[in-house]
Amino acid sequence: MNLESKYSYAFVLALAIILLASCETKRPTNLADHNLIPHPVEISGTGGRYLLDREATLQISDPSLQGVADYFIEVQSGMKMAMDQKADIELALGANDEELGEEGYLMEITEYGVVISANHPHGVFHGLQTLLQLIPVNAEELVELATGTIRDYPRYGHRGSMLDVSRHFFGVEDVKRYIDFLAAYKINVLHLHLTDDQGWRIEIKSKPELTTIGGSTEVGGGAGGFYTQKQYEDIVQYAADRFITIVPEIDLPGHTQAALASYAELNCDGQVGELYTGTEVGFSTLCTDSEATYEFVDAVIQELEAITPGPYIHIGGDESHATEKEDYIYFISRVQQIVSKHGKTMMGWDEIAQGEIEKETVVQQWNSAGNASKAAENGNRIILSPAKLAYMDMKYDSTSRIGYDWAALIEVDRAYNWDPDTVNATVPAELIYGVEAPLWTETVENMKDIEYLVFPRLPGYAEIGWSPQSLRNWEEYRSRLAAHAPRFESAGIEFYRSPVVDWGKKDN
Numbered sequence: 079m080n081l082e083s084k085y086s087y088a089f090v091l092a093l094a095i096i097l098l099a100s101c102e103t104k105r106p107t108n109l110a111d112h113n114l115i116p117h118p119v120e121i122s123g124t125g126g127r128y129l130l131d132r133e134a135t136l137q138i139s140d141p142s143l144q145g146v147a148d149y150f151i152e153v154q155s156g157m158k159m160a161m162d163q164k165a166d167i168e169l170a171l172g173a174n175d176e177e178l179g180e181e182g183y184l185m186e187i188t189e190y191g192v193v194i195s196a197n198h199p200h201g202v203f204h205g206l207q208t209l210l211q212l213i214p215v216n217a218e219e220l221v222e223l224a225t226g227t228i229r230d231y232p233r234y235g236h237r238g239s240m241l242d243v244s245r246h247f248f249g250v251e252d253v254k255r256y257i258d259f260l261a262a263y264k265i266n267v268l269h270l271h272l273t274d275d276q277g278w279r280i281e282i283k284s285k286p287e288l289t290t291i292g293g294s295t296e297v298g299g300g301a302g303g304f305y306t307q308k309q310y311e312d313i314v315q316y317a318a319d320r321f322i323t324i325v326p327e328i329d330l331p332g333h334t335q336a337a338l339a340s341y342a343e344l345n346c347d348g349q350v351g352e353l354y355t356g357t358e359v360g361f362s363t364l365c366t367d368s369e370a371t372y373e374f375v376d377a378v379i380q381e382l383e384a385i386t387p388g389p390y391i392h393i394g395g396d397e398s399h400a401t402e403k404e405d406y407i408y409f410i411s412r413v414q415q416i417v418s419k420h421g422k423t424m425m426g427w428d429e430i431a432q433g434e435i436e437k438e439t440v441v442q443q444w445n446s447a448g449n450a451s452k453a454a455e456n457g458n459r460i461i462l463s464p465a466k467l468a469y470m471d472m473k474y475d476s477t478s479r480i481g482y483d484w485a486a487l488i489e490v491d492r493a494y495n496w497d498p499d500t501v502n503a504t505v506p507a508e509l510i511y512g513v514e515a516p517l518w519t520e521t522v523e524n525m526k527d528i529e530y531l532v533f534p535r536l537p538g539y540a541e542i543g544w545s546p547q548s549l550r551n552w553e554e555y556r557s558r559l560a561a562h563a564p565r566f567e568s569a570g571i572e573f574y575r576s577p578v579v580d581w582g583k584k585d586n
């Protein structure tokens with residue numbers, strides 16, 4: 079080696095060492111400095127540490143916690159149930175703290191180990207999600223946990239995301255992956271938009287053509303698809319194992335071209351409609367003054383109710399521009415009766431507030447604050463999904479490779495920076511049931527597209543739904559979010575590297 083190449087060799091070596099050192103995972107030594115999302119209600123460090131090895135053990139105080147323990151062992155490799163020895167991690171019920179409700183938890187990390195306690199297994203599950211975030215993604219043999227206490231519970235009972243499986247169809251495995259995204263950030267509702275003009279995606283045994291015809295295509299003319307009831311039940315169970323409730327949506331009376339193309343009697347002219355693979359909205363309607371329509375809705379809701387353990391059925395109700403207003407109002411009140419008869423609580427987009435709805439019905443504000451105000455005056459609970467802030471199918475900026483911009487461009491800071499209490503000043507805080515971030519899929523064709531639009535906005539929506547407003551601050555959040563990039567990468571998530579986040583910082 080000549081002198082010159084010796085110098086350049088040394089230079090490259092030095093550079094490599096500097097780079098390695100700067101990428102090295104810096105673990106917070108104070109528990110309160112961890113980059114948890116959503117931000118816990120209370121977190122304090124006590125300055126010590128507990129060494130968790132990669133063969134750490136787990137113990138439960140109640141048989142009802144076996145499911146959450148099994149989940150943790152499955153997702154955190156190396157973990158085992160304790161046999162006789164004292165466990166590193168103890169999961170317990172009986173937190174004796176009413177404020178924690180069903181979903182909150184208390185985590186105490188001391189020099190002797192980790193104890194997660196809650197009032198209900200759901201709370202313990204959330205504690206375990208927090209613990210997963212305290213363990214580095216590429217953990218070596220030993221993980222140092224900073225000692226301290228976390229006491230945590232959600233701001234809202236409904237923290238959701240909607241996935242449109244109609245415009246483009248997504249199979250069972252994709253939906254399960256989506257559910258895992260939600261579970262990691264303590265989101266507890268997956269609203270599945272199962273039907274629209276472009277495809278009917280849930281098997282209804284008494285109406286087979288809804289899926290053989292209505293499910294046979296999608297936006298752009300692809301092959302579409304649908305879930306058999308057995309597959310749907312598998313999704314529901316997978317979600318339930320992660321404490322996520324599925325809210326199924328059958329969009330009525332508009333957004334129904336797939337149904338109109340399957341059954342002639344749903345059309346006022348008695349002629350079967352054409353399948354539709356474009357992206358227009360507002361042109362289709364069921365025939366609202368025909369009894370065949372209500373027999374159809376009743377048959378659909380009856381079968382759907384039987385495979386839906388959750389309390390809600392969402393009936394859409396949005397953008398029914400092809401339905402006369404008085405017919406729409408009549409239709410919504412008939413459908414309300416059908417949903418109630420089948421023992422479920424109705425949800426619908428904000429337009430349903432124009433009709434007669436029961437007080438228990440939940441109204442989802444996406445477009446009209448006025449509709450939501452009317453619902454609130456009636457005492458209905460409101461879910462906030464304002465399109466200008468919460469629609470994950472909106473582009474981040476004008477250069478985004480997919481997405482729409484009709485509502486707004488929604489950069490990661492805009493997606494995060496809003497308070498449910500002030501989005502619609504006429505809705506009293508006690509009627510805000512929660513927040514939901516929808517992903518419509520006209521421009522979304524595959525899982526990579528989903529990941530690009532959902533990450534990194536989803537953790538922000540999770541935090542809006544969970545953390546107290548007083549603890550939320552964009553400048554502080556953006557650095558916590560950056561620390562989650564290694565987690566996204568390790569899960570194979572192709573996320574959007576937004577320029578408003580400094581992704582160079584990697585300390586979790």
Ligand code: ACM
Nearest residue numbers: 396397427444465
């Ligand atoms: C909607 O975006 N049409 C609810």
